[in-house]
Amino acid sequence: MSVKSLKSPRLLLIYPATHKLGWVKYFQLPSLSLQQVAALTPPEWEVTLVDESQDPIPSGSQYDLVGITAMTHQATRAYELADKFRREGIKVIMGGMHPTVMPEEALAHADAVVIGEAETVMATLLDDFLGGRLEKIYRAPIAQDDRLDIPWSRREILAGKRYITTQTVQASRGCPYDCAFCTVTQYFGNRFRYREAADILAEIRSFPKKFVIFLDDNFLGDPAKARPILEGMTEMGIRWGSQTSLRFAEDPALLKLVAKSGCIGLFVGIESVEGSFSRLAKTAGETPQIELIKRVRDAGIILETSLIFGFDDHDPGIFDKTLRFVEECSPSVPTFNLLTPYPGTKLFQQYQQEGRLLHRDWSRYNHSEVVFRPKLMTPEQLYRGWMEARKEAYTWPAILSRVWKNPGRRLTNLAYNFMRKGPNDSLQVSDADQLSIYRPLPATEHLRGPEHAG
Numbered sequence: 001m002s003v004k005s006l007k008s009p010r011l012l013l014i015y016p017a018t019h020k021l022g023w024v025k026y027f028q029l030p031s032l033s034l035q036q037v038a039a040l041t042p043p044e045w046e047v048t049l050v051d052e053s054q055d056p057i058p059s060g061s062q063y064d065l066v067g068i069t070a071m072t073h074q075a076t077r078a079y080e081l082a083d084k085f086r087r088e089g090i091k092v093i094m095g096g097m098h099p100t101v102m103p104e105e106a107l108a109h110a111d112a113v114v115i116g117e118a119e120t121v122m123a124t125l126l127d128d129f130l131g132g133r134l135e136k137i138y139r140a141p142i143a144q145d146d147r148l149d150i151p152w153s154r155r156e157i158l159a160g161k162r163y164i165t166t167q168t169v170q171a172s173r174g175c176p177y178d179c180a181f182c183t184v185t186q187y188f189g190n191r192f193r194y195r196e197a198a199d200i201l202a203e204i205r206s207f208p209k210k211f212v213i214f215l216d217d218n219f220l221g222d223p224a225k226a227r228p229i230l231e232g233m234t235e236m237g238i239r240w241g242s243q244t245s246l247r248f249a250e251d252p253a254l255l256k257l258v259a260k261s262g263c264i265g266l267f268v269g270i271e272s273v274e275g276s277f278s279r280l281a282k283t284a285g286e287t288p289q290i291e292l293i294k295r296v297r298d299a300g301i302i303l304e305t306s307l308i309f310g311f312d313d314h315d316p317g318i319f320d321k322t323l324r325f326v327e328e329c330s331p332s333v334p335t336f337n338l339l340t341p342y343p344g345t346k347l348f349q350q351y352q353q354e355g356r357l358l359h360r361d362w363s364r365y366n367h368s369e370v371v372f373r374p375k376l377m378t379p380e381q382l383y384r385g386w387m388e389a390r391k392e393a394y395t396w397p398a399i400l401s402r403v404w405k406n407p408g409r410r411l412t413n414l415a416y417n418f419m420r421k422g423p424n425d426s427l428q429v430s431d432a433d434q435l436s437i438y439r440p441l442p443a444t445e446h447l448r449g450p451e452h453a454g
């Protein structure tokens with residue numbers, strides 16, 4: 001059926017929620033993915049955003065087309081929602097990281113799937129929909145150049161919702177490092193692609209407050225490209241935060257510029273303190289990580305370091321070694337995650353081939369449950385070690401010692417640590433039992449492969 005005759009077609013975009021959030025729902029960031037999809041939608045469309053953590057799911061009758069985004073842990077809920085709208089006779093399109101790596105699975109619930117970045121395919125998809133010739137797959141080519149040309153995201157679709165801030169932008173996509181546990185290189189290309197500095201600075205200048213969060217994987221990954229953005233922000237008196245790899249701190253002049261440009265916080269993936277995952281291309285440089293962490297900390301920047309437990313060369317000694325590492329370099333906020341082999345990664349492929357995946361319940365691929373059989377530990381040892389490490393890193397003496405060693409922003413540091421302490425303290429082994437992390441998978445489940453997009 002063609003819907004070309006409709007006056008103003010209506011697109012509903014949904015960010016699925018995996019569980020109910022209390023007051024913290026107002027301390028989240030809005031989905032940039034969907035703001036970007038909205039920006040790619042021609043102006044004749046009426047676009048509505050539903051963030052399920054804040055909004056009820058509406059009836060499909062008010063819309064012509066529904067678009068749903070999904071990371072892996074959101075996929076189960078995304079499929080439930082897609083099924084609901086299709087039962088109401090509304091066509092559903094899906095995109096984002098999970099449908100990108102599992103398009104065949106997503107197509108069991110959606111009429112069309114966007115594989116990869118929507119910028120090059122969204123207009124065609126919507127035109128096809130209006131013309132009644134929607135195809136099943138819209139595959140974006142994997143970008144080969146080092147330029148990123150994307151429209152500014154549409155923030156007005158967030159009206160009426162509350163977030164910690166809506167002032168988020170993305171300066172770059174792509175990554176040359178291709179880590180085994182990450183999908184970014186395969187789907188966003190093996191180069192850092194940056195937007196023009198002038199375009200980013202103009203977008204930041206349009207914000208009412210002098211504050212921005214960059215939702216990049218590695219904002220400082222290419223210092224030559226990041227420098228003009230940093231210089232621009234220095235002149236504008238902006239305060240900002242982002243995710244990056246630590247390597248930038250090898251260059252004292254760059255670290256100085258980062259601090260001077262208004263950086264208040266950085267999130268870095270350390271991943272592992274020993275073994276092969278401590279020497280990843282993205283982190284390995286001349287200077288040991290411990291030294292780089294101290295440098296960033298001493299520059300007065302709040303540093304959140306993410307550490308992962310469960311790699312194949314991790315034995316039960318890894319928990320203590322990691323805690324000693326954290327004690328020595330005292331990053332502002334240490335975060336500990338359970339290794340999660342996401343579909344579409346080399347790790348997922350390996351564990352699947354080795355029959356080590358415990359299940360494919362995507363809602364439990366969330367960094368807080370053991371979903372695979374580790375090599376040098378039992379799943380239970382991994383879960384308990386992770387839980388105990390989180391508690392130990394957030395005892396009051398550990399927190400106060402960290403805050404004391406961080407010269408800048410002591411009160412903010414204390415507040416962050418306090419916010420993390422509660423959830424860490426409340427973890428219990430019974431959670432693991434309740435989540436039945438040790439339930440074995442029927443053998444056939446191991447044989448099904450991820451539907452690769454590449």
Ligand code: B12
Pocket residue numbers: 028029030031032033034036037066067068069070071072073093094095096097098114116117118119170181182183184188215216217243337342343366367
């Ligand atoms: C910013 C970010 C966050 C923010 C999210 C803020 C928010 N509310 O969205 C924060 C810090 C909160 C976060 C948290 C988590 N994140 Co995160 N995050 C990212 C990051 C760095 C960028 C995502 C982004 O906004 N990109 C900008 C947009 C514009 O790009 P995009 O999402 O790819 O969308 C484009 C296309 O995919 C497509 N598209 C997307 N959705 C849709 C929908 C439709 C209908 C269509 C047509 C197209 C389409 O069009 C867009 C434009 O091209 C990515 C890495 C990456 N490069 O993707 C990881 C990433 C998405 N995160 C990841 C993970 C694992 C998490 C956590 C689970 C981690 C944890 N320890 O808990 C949590 C989950 C939090 C939650 N809300 O449930 C993984 C997901 C892996 C997977 N297979 O699911 C990624 C890929 C990181 C990685 N390297 O593996 N994350």
